[in-house]
Amino acid sequence: MSQARARLQLQAATGIHRGDRQYQQDRIEIFPHPRVQGLILVVVADGMGGRSGGRMAADQVMLTAQQLFERFVPSQEEPLDLLHSLVRESHLMIKLSAISAEQEPHSTVACALLQPDGHCHWAHVGDSRVHVFRAGKLVVRTKDHSYVQDLVDAGTLSEGMARNHPMSNVLTSSLGTTEDPPLTSDSLQLQAGDVLLLCTDGLWHYFVDAELGSSLGRLDPRDSCEFLIAKARQRAMGRGDNLSLAVVKLLRAEAPATPPKRPPKLHG
Template sequence: MIKGYRLTASTGIHKGDRDYQQDQVALLNHPRVNGCVLAVLADGMGGRSGGRKASDQVMMTAKQLFERYSPDTDDASALLNQLVQEAHVVIKLTAVSSEEEPHSTVAAFLINPGGDCYWAHAGDSRVYHFHGSKFVKRTMDHSYVQALVDRGELTEEEANVHPQSNILMGCLGTDTDPPTDIHFIPKLRAGDVLMACSDGVWHYFNTTELGSVLSTLSAREATEFLIEKARARAHGGGDNLSLAIVKLEPLGS
């Protein structure tokens, strides 16, 4: 276990103003290795049950792979790649056996006992890294508006309110293989915070607000606050919301 901090964590989920819940989120402690944690989040799409089936498949795949994962000998980036690819294939097979078109995003981060961290995503569910209240990095959405931002045609603020902000350029269950972006953090430090969340959460906050909330509140309080505030800002038109927060609290705090 890494010296100098302890992990505190929380997950939250809310169906928003939708009729049914298609998001799924899990925070998994390794069955054999203390201090090894996998957070995984999936935002399902496609018909009443199709989206939920898709996000369920992501969770099931994650749990199976993580149980077999050995932090000492296995490559965490390979595990995350495998998670994305295997869930994608299973979701496609589900589509063959039903009339729905199940798709899902995925955002996951894995913290090893040595303090290194890997994350991966496909779609527009995000992983954020903060140190204290300072924004360090986040995943970049596989979406139409993100492509416009990358080309300098839209600002981040304009992208958030763009009418086509929900169009994805890649996710799980589609005809083409999903894009998988992997990021590596060599050494986490006390004061670091990691958060995975669906667009039902991040859509309503800028990074300054997120940093302030995540640094001043406990993981549990931050989860509850962000859901409550996103619900208020949605004005009755809110999507499903899900998030997972892991804080590296300095020992003695």
């Protein structure tokens, strides 16, 4: 059996911290499928819209994700169809929530569906990111739907300059806006040793990809979450945003894989 199709087991953890903000509007979850062994859905959402509006939007993303995933039948449905439905239905529900609450809630979303054989599918809207690292090197990273990413794509701004640009937090798309969000998605066959990272901009803003890859390569998921949150908090120097991350490391299974337990969650 090839490495790509070998049995895999997962190590996973999530971390979340309020940063220096008054309110926590990030949400992060790893959902194990209720019926399919080894199938998980990872979702991160960064809410926007005032004290309660942002949290409302992020909560709606999580509720929609959980409901769709519990109904998902992988033998009959395509993984990317599930992720596209997650994006579309979250967007619609946030817009409906805005009408009843008289607020302007919005949210980013980054989500990844990881199958028992290591096949990974992901989608995102906004500037929450999906990364895949192999041997500490970046293999895949989603492109933000943001003003500075457009400048980077146009060649007028470098990645380093974009990170510290005064308009780095200006999004060109998010859930809950008037226009429908783009359906940006992709897939990759993962293998033993690969690490999947999903995080909000409150975390990735303080790291280059090489730093993330090095940390994730040498630490287990729980220690990675602790280390990266501590380092981000240190670099924020009292001005940090909400931050959240999920880390999933794939290992070669020595025995038949068992369903992943709900991973440890670190709170700050």
